[in-house]
Amino acid sequence: MPATPGREEVAVLVLGLAAALFAAAANAGAALLEAMATRRHTRAAGVVTSPLYLSGLLLDIFGWVLTVLALRYMPIVAVQAIVSGQVVITVIASHWVFDTPLRRIDLAAAAANVLGLAFLVGSSRTGELPETGPGATIAILVVLVALTAVGITTAVRSRRAVPTAFIAGLAFGGTAVAVRLVDLDGPVAEVARTVVTDPVAYALLGYAVLGLALYTVALARGTVGPVVAVLAVTETLAPGLLGLVLLGDGIREGWAWAFVLGLVLSLGGVVVLARSPAQASLAGDDGVARPPLKRL
Structure with a gap:
């Protein structure tokens, strides 16, 4: 018989799930706002100073904070998915x-993603960190030093986007592992002291920073579809x-x-x-320059 989670475990799971879902929504909203900014301005200076772009950047930061919160209460694999x-x-x-x-295949894939996430959340659990x-x-x-060396070498020498996206994915994965290893429990002053003094922070x-830099390089060298797919996986x-294997996560x-x-x-x-095609258009990979917005 599958183990039934206790009330406290369910409460923690719901908190982590809510944080992860809002993080995904914030990141998606950021992508839309940033896309609007790039389609309204032809110069980079106009893009980065646009209220739309700055709002998207704030949403990105908010989404990252929520992801950090979710990683404290849910298994890494579930949060990342x-x-x-x-x-x-x-x-x-x-x-x-x-x-x-x-x-139609997009709608089917969206349904499969939602169903898959339900299975993942229901089957995984977070235990005590060893x-x-x-x-x-x-x-x-x-690992950070090694990834930085390999990432910079790949970005400089290779013109292919997928290897760079792969290393970017490993770097972003490293942030998830680091979040789990940083001690963020206790009073605010103690947490702040830990953040300042802990090498893991x-x-x-x-x-x-490494993941963001390599992801940017990968997008500049390839189409958004393969890059995002490799990064996500x-x-x-x-x-x-x-x-x-090592950080206390498990399967029920x-x-x-x-x-x-x-x-x-x-x-x-x-x-x-x-x-x-919708994802390609959002990233400007569809060959359509600055199409008019359907809705504002």
Whole structure:
């Protein structure tokens, strides 16, 4: 018989789930606002000073904060899968905002993603973080240095977008692992002191900056579909598996089938939607220059 979660565990799960869902919505809203800004201005200076773009940037930051909160209460693999599901929101929303085409397969992929996320959330659990010691800190810093070296080399020497997107996904996954390792419990003053003095907090920032830089390079060199698909799968699976093996995450007894099915459905839906014409139009990869907005 599958294990039944207790009331306290359910409350924690609901808090983490709400944070992850709002993070996905915030990231999707940010993408739409930033797309509007790029379609209204022809110069970069006009884009970055646009109220639409600045609002999108604030939403991005808000979404990141909510993701950090969700990672404190939910398994890494579930949070990363939910946040990557922002592609579902952007594809459907861009149909209404930019009048981009919405295929039947897009609707099917969106439904598969939602169903998969339900299976993932229901089957996974977060346990106590094992005692990691200084070894974990050293490991996460060493991996950051190695990823930075490999990422910069790949970005400079390779003209292909997918390898760069893969390393960007690993970097974003590193932020999820770092969040789990940083001690953010206790009074505000104590948390602030930890953030300033803990090397893992600086590693978290380093992973985020590296991931963003490499993702930008990948988008500049390839079409948005493959880049987003590779990024979503990598930033979900790599830290998710690490969370299951080393960081206290787990699968409920008797729910392994639901976990695997949920992972396949949720990531499969994201991969399909990442290659949607709506997603390409949102990123400006459809060859249509600054189309008029359908709705404001």
